[in-house]
Every structure is written in C-alpha cells, then in structure tokens.
Amino acid sequence: MATLQDVAIGLDLGGTKILAALISRDGETIREIESETSKQSKEDVSMSILNTINRLLENDKVDRNRIKGIGIASAGIIDSKKNIIKFANNLGLENFPIGSLLEQHYHLPVKLCNDANAAAIAEWIWGAGRGKENLIYITVSTGIGAGIISNGSLVTGIHDSAGEFGHTSIMHQGVLCKCGNRGCLERYASGTAIVNTASQRLLAGEKSALQKLLNEGLEITNQQIAIAAEEGDVFSINLLKEVGGFLGTGVNNLIHLFNTEVIVFGGGVMNMSPFILPSIKEAVRGYGIFHMAKDVAIEMTTLGKKGGVMGASGLFFTNEATEEELALSHVK
Amino acid sequence: MATLQDVAIGLDLGGTKILAALISRDGETIREIESETSKQSKEDVSMSILNTINRLLENDKVDRNRIKGIGIASAGIIDSKKNIIKFANNLGLENFPIGSLLEQHYHLPVKLCNDANAAAIAEWIWGAGRGKENLIYITVSTGIGAGIISNGSLVTGIHDSAGEFGHTSIMHQGVLCKCGNRGCLERYASGTAIVNTASQRLLAGEKSALQKLLNEGLEITNQQIAIAAEEGDVFSINLLKEVGGFLGTGVNNLIHLFNTEVIVFGGGVMNMSPFILPSIKEAVRGYGIFHMAKDVAIEMTTLGKKGGVMGASGLFFTNEATEEELALSHVK
Numbered sequence: 001m002a003t004l005q006d007v008a009i010g011l012d013l014g015g016t017k018i019l020a021a022l023i024s025r026d027g028e029t030i031r032e033i034e035s036e037t038s039k040q041s042k043e044d045v046s047m048s049i050l051n052t053i054n055r056l057l058e059n060d061k062v063d064r065n066r067i068k069g070i071g072i073a074s075a076g077i078i079d080s081k082k083n084i085i086k087f088a089n090n091l092g093l094e095n096f097p098i099g100s101l102l103e104q105h106y107h108l109p110v111k112l113c114n115d116a117n118a119a120a121i122a123e124w125i126w127g128a129g130r131g132k133e134n135l136i137y138i139t140v141s142t143g144i145g146a147g148i149i150s151n152g153s154l155v156t157g158i159h160d161s162a163g164e165f166g167h168t169s170i171m172h173q174g175v176l177c178k179c180g181n182r183g184c185l186e187r188y189a190s191g192t193a194i195v196n197t198a199s200q201r202l203l204a205g206e207k208s209a210l211q212k213l214l215n216e217g218l219e220i221t222n223q224q225i226a227i228a229a230e231e232g233d234v235f236s237i238n239l240l241k242e243v244g245g246f247l248g249t250g251v252n253n254l255i256h257l258f259n260t261e262v263i264v265f266g267g268g269v270m271n272m273s274p275f276i277l278p279s280i281k282e283a284v285r286g287y288g289i290f291h292m293a294k295d296v297a298i299e300m301t302t303l304g305k306k307g308g309v310m311g312a313s314g315l316f317f318t319n320e321a322t323e324e325e326l327a328l329s330h331v332k
Numbered sequence: 333m334a335t336l337q338d339v340a341i342g343l344d345l346g347g348t349k350i351l352a353a354l355i356s357r358d359g360e361t362i363r364e365i366e367s368e369t370s371k372q373s374k375e376d377v378s379m380s381i382l383n384t385i386n387r388l389l390e391n392d393k394v395d396r397n398r399i400k401g402i403g404i405a406s407a408g409i410i411d412s413k414k415n416i417i418k419f420a421n422n423l424g425l426e427n428f429p430i431g432s433l434l435e436q437h438y439h440l441p442v443k444l445c446n447d448a449n450a451a452a453i454a455e456w457i458w459g460a461g462r463g464k465e466n467l468i469y470i471t472v473s474t475g476i477g478a479g480i481i482s483n484g485s486l487v488t489g490i491h492d493s494a495g496e497f498g499h500t501s502i503m504h505q506g507v508l509c510k511c512g513n514r515g516c517l518e519r520y521a522s523g524t525a526i527v528n529t530a531s532q533r534l535l536a537g538e539k540s541a542l543q544k545l546l547n548e549g550l551e552i553t554n555q556q557i558a559i560a561a562e563e564g565d566v567f568s569i570n571l572l573k574e575v576g577g578f579l580g581t582g583v584n585n586l587i588h589l590f591n592t593e594v595i596v597f598g599g600g601v602m603n604m605s606p607f608i609l610p611s612i613k614e615a616v617r618g619y620g621i622f623h624m625a626k627d628v629a630i631e632m633t634t635l636g637k638k639g640g641v642m643g644a645s646g647l648f649f650t651n652e653a654t655e656e657e658l659a660l661s662h663v664k
Contacts, residue, residue, distance in 0.1 A: 168589060170504045170515075257495065258494050
C-alpha cells in the first residue's frame with residue numbers, strides 16, 4: 001500500500017558503497033538499496049548513482065508526488081550552495097556537479113551535505129537529539145569528525161567545512177598532524193592513532209595479550225584491541241580509557257563553546273570499544289564547567305550505519321526545510 | 333533635529349559603570365550617558381539603571397515612536413528567554429528580572445545578551461564582520477571570552493552560555509583552572525595569566541627591564557609588560573609572542589569548528605599589546621587547515637569600548653530581529 005506520508009530519497013556516498021533509501025517524514029525506511037561505488041571515472045560514479053536511484057524507484061509503494069527531494073550525504077569537501085562535490089579523495093571526484101545531474105534526471109529538488117552533518121541531522125530529527133535545539137554528533141573511526149546543530153540550525157560555516165573536531169588541538173605544540181596543525185585530537189584518539197600508540201608501546205615491550213599477535217607477525221587492529229580489552233587485557237583497557245580521556249577534553253571544549261544539550265557518538269571505533277564512552281563521561285563530569293556540563297546527555301547513536309542516509313533524506317524534514325516550504329507556499 | 337531613522341536603547345551593565353546610549357539603525361550614537369553602578373542592593377541597581385535611561389531620554393532628538401526597544405549587554409550568566417540576569421558576581425545580582433523591570437517602566441520590548449555576544453553583534457552589524465554570516469569576536473582582558481555568529485545567527489546554546497572560549501583546553505591534563513577544567517586557554521593567555529607568568533619568570537631571575545619594578549617592590553601589570561615590549565625588552569616581547577601562539581592554537585580550533593570568515597579581537601590586553609596579534613596570525617597561517625584558514629580576516633575591533641552598548645541596541649537591528657518584526661507585522 002502506498003504511504004500517505006511525505007518521503008525523501010536519501011543517498012549516502014561512501015568510498016566503497018552507495019546506500020540509497022526512501023525515508024518517510026516519521027523516519028520509516030520504505031525501501032533501501034546498496035551498491036558498490038564505481039571509482040573509474042566521473043561518468044562511472046554518475047552511472048552508479050543513477051542506477052541505484054532508478055532501482056530504488058522501481059516500486060509502487062510511493063506516490064511520486066509525495067517525494068520531496070533527493071538528499072545526499074557525501075564524504076569530502078562539498079559546496080552545499082552550488083550542490084557540488086568539490087573534492088572527495090575516496091570517491092576520486094573533483095568538482096562533481098551532483099546537484100544538476102540529479103535535478104536534470106528526476107526533476108526533484110536536491111540538497112547536499114557532508115556525512116558527519118547528515119548523521120547529526122538524523123540524530124536531530126529521529127535520534128538522541130530529537131526535539132533539541134543543540135546537539136553534536138561525533139564520529140570516531142579512522143578519523144574524527146563532527147556534525148553540529150546549534151540553536152536549531154546546522155553549523156556549516158562559510159564553505160561547508162565546519163565541524164572539523166578531529167583537527168582541534170588539545171595539545172599546544174603537540175604532535176604534528178597531516179593537516180598541518182599540531183596536537184590535533186585525531187593524532188591521539190582516532191582509530192589510526194589508537195593502533196599507532198598500541199603498536200609503539202608493544203614494540204617497546206609493554207605487557208599485553210596483544211604481544212602474541214605481534215610475535216605471529218600480524219598487524220594490530222582496533223578490533224583486536226577492543227576484543228583484548230573485553231577479555232580483561234589491562235594494557236588495552238588502559239589504552240582505551242586514555243583515548244576516552246583525550247576525547248573528553250575535546251568534548252568539554254565543544255560543551256564550553258556550544259553550550260550543547262546532547263553529544264551523540266558513532267563510528268567504528270566507538271561501536272567496537274565500549275571502554276571509551278565511560279571515560280569520556282568521566283572527563284566531562286570531572287572537568288566540564290558544572291552548570292554547562294552537568295545536564296549534557298552523552299550517548300551512543302541508536303541509528304547505526306543508517307545515520308548518513310537518514311540524515312540525507314532528513315535535509316527535507318528539518319524545521320528549516322519546513323519553513324522554506326512554507327515560504328515557498330506563500331509565494332505560490 | 334529629530335532623526336528619521338529607527339533607534340534602540342543600548343545598555344552595557346558593567347561591574348563599575350553603566351553605559352547607556354541611543355543608537356540609530358545605521359550605528360550613529362545619538363546620545364550617551366555613563367553612570368556608576370551601584371552595588372548596594374537589587375533596588376539600588378534598579379534605580380541606577382532607571383535613572384540612567386531616564387536621563388538618556390531627557391531630550392527631544394528622537395521621536396519616542398521610533399525607539400524599537402531596549403537591548404542590554406550584561407556580564408555574568410543570563411537567561412535571554414526569560415530576560416533575567418541569573419548571576420552576575422561583579423554586579424552583586426542573582427535572578428534579577430531586568431526584562432520585566434524595564435518593560436513595565438518604558439512599555440518597550442527588552443532583549444538581553446551577555447557582553448561578549450553584544451560585542452560580536454556590534455561587529456556583525458557595524459564593524460569588521462559587516463555583511464558576513466560567520467564571525468567570532470574574542471575579548472582578551474582579565475579573562476578570555478567570545479561571541480560567535482555562525483550561519484547568520486548568534487550562537488547562544490541552551491542556557492546562553494556558549495562562547496566560553498577562555499575555558500577551552502589547549503593542553504590536555506594541563507594547569508588546573510578555577511572553572512574545574514585543565515589546560516584552559518585562560519590559564520595561558522589572559523591578562524591574569526600573562527602577569528602570573530611574567531612574575532614567576534622574573535622571580536626566577538630572568539633578565540628583563542621589568543626587574544627594576546620588582547626591585548622597587550611594585551607589582552607587575554599588563555600595561556608595564558606592554559610598555560617594556562614597545563621599548564624593546566626582549567623578555568616582554570617574547571612573552572607576548574608566546575601568548576599570541578597560545579591564542580593562535582585556540583583560534584585555529586575555532587576556525588576548524590566554525591569555518592568562520594572573520595575573527596575580531598578586543599579587550600584591554602589586546603588593545604595595549606600590539607605584539608600579540610601578529611603572533612596569532614602567524615599561528616593561524618602556519619597551523620590552520622589551509623582551505624579553512626587562508627582567507628580568514630584576523631583584526632582588532634574598531635568599535636573600542638562602545639562594542640557592548642552598540643551590540644545591545646543592535647539586538648533590534650539584526651536580520652533575525654528584522655524577520656521577527658516582519659512576522660509580527662504579518663500577524664497584525
């Protein structure tokens with residue numbers, strides 16, 4: 001049966017796959033399609049995207065008139081005003097006019113945002129930040145990023161680059177980061193940093209169940225560290241707690257700058273390592289300015305990997321979007 | 333002759349004085365009054381404020397119908413929704429209902445914000461951030477604070493406490509701050525911190541023209557350090573450059589989080605110490621993520637001490653205020 005609610009198409013463009021979904025205003029996934037990202041050329045990427053959306057629309061569950069638009073969450077540097085992917089290394093794209101491509105094919109409005117912002121929007125509309133005016137989504141995986149909702153709006157900055165939380169320094173004149181800055185949080189608390197730190201310490205001879213892997217010539221991974229911690233390996237537990245402490249310092253900075261209500265964590269490292277979150281909370285309760293930190297909810301996402309695609313469609317369901325529609329309807 | 337422009341009353345409530353002014357939409361100060369802040373009791377403060385505004389209005393230069401409202405910039409913790417000063421230590425106030433007090437007396441709309449936010453609004457409407465959507469005002473005096481305009485809106489957070497830039501940590505597990513956090517920027521780069529560091533180093537015997545003052549039993553002040561630096565004292569020059577480096581780390585964090593266009597500095601320490609700003613710029617050009625940092629304007633305020641009172645009146649002249657008026661006029 002056709003849904004009577006408004007829906008939007010969400011598209012999550014990742015380095016290895018495209019996730020597309022039809023999402024209703026109340027957050028229900030009506031249909032979803034996953035396909036491989038082709039990285040041969042711009043044309044290949046275009047074809048992959050169009051094929052994925054075409055497959056998504058090959059069904060009669062939704063009245064086409066109820067589709068509000070196509071929202072895209074993309075990695076890399078985007079321009080949401082021009083709807084262009086300016087540069088996405090892991091997609092092999094430069095100045096890719098995804099907005100005009102999709103508008104021409106589907107005659108629907110298109111909106112674009114980066115992936116961390118999409119996840120924040122999903123949390124805002126349907127997740128842990130539902131009904132809140134101030135919310136920050138933080139992803140900790142290979143790198144660290146954030147999507148920030150402040151006073152009921154997405155913080156994008158002048159060139160859609162806001163939220164580079166992984167490249168805020170928590171150590172004046174600390175370790176040099178590949179971004180050119182020193183002491184970046186990402187150098188201390190990302191998946192990459194955790195593995196580097198563990199490997200260095202193990203090579204220096206620190207005691208750990210992980211030494212066995214090293215002796216077998218295997219590389220250390222975040223998953224192995226997480227498993228060792230769960231099995232009681234003190235080395236791994238302490239390392240993950242330390243990481244929580246670094247993240248806690250960064251989170252306090254966010255709380256002090258944004259006076260936020262909710263911090264939601266996602267990303268591979270956070271999902272596989274339950275020892276990190278309690279240490280973040282400890283740092284916030286211990287060092288955050290009391291009247292700003294005491295009531296901040298600090299939680300794991302419940303939307304999982306669907307945050308990106310949901311948030312992409314959510315670009316058509318925020319209050320801001322609703323106001324735009326209202327304004328347009330007045331003009332009509 | 334009466335002005336034909338809209339005007340608003342701005343009020344800057346400081347610990348030692350009240351500054352009140354009638355400001356026109358184009359930023360002209362039509363009249364201003366300064367008076368001492370009485371700190372005996374709530375009633376005294378109320379009387380001081382009412383007397384100051386009464387004196388401001390004792391003239392025929394402005395058609396009363398053209399006064400849009402009374403904007404207040406206050407130190408301390410405020411509640412801009414309830415128009416209450418929740419706690420202002422240097423005014424001796426707790427839960428002071430300044431909004432209802434002034435509404436009852438003058439039958440005008442009242443808006444309230446904190447002093448750093450007011451200064452940011454003034455820069456946004458009339459100063460270095462004119463016409464920009466993204467701007468951050470930073471004050472460096474006894475403490476360090478910021479007012480943040482992001483995507484064309486003032487960032488207040490849930491309880492009007494956003495912008496605690498002085499209490500962002502640039503040193504994980506660094507010096508303990510009185511706020512409870514560790515490594516706060518304010519511990520390294522505020523006027524208080526500069527004097528502390530100078531005193532410690534001088535007592536440890538470092539060579540400086542300032543040793544003379546210490547030998548005479550005088551206390552070191554920021555002004556003396558600034559003067560010594562201007563006169564070529566290497567100790568003082570290096571100290572102020574170092575402070576610029578600390579501030580630069582903090583500023584890079586702001587640029588990476590907000591992707592801002594303009595950073596404007598004010599406050600006593602910045603005004604008296606011209607050696608600081610070049611070091612901040614050096615840190616930003618040296619360590620900021622290139623595509624986010626390269627075009628950011630970093631400037632001193634040109635509004636001086638009037639930023640607070642101008643921004644307070646400016647609460648009635650922002651685009652947001654204009655939209656509110658438009659909405660109200662539709663309702664009418």
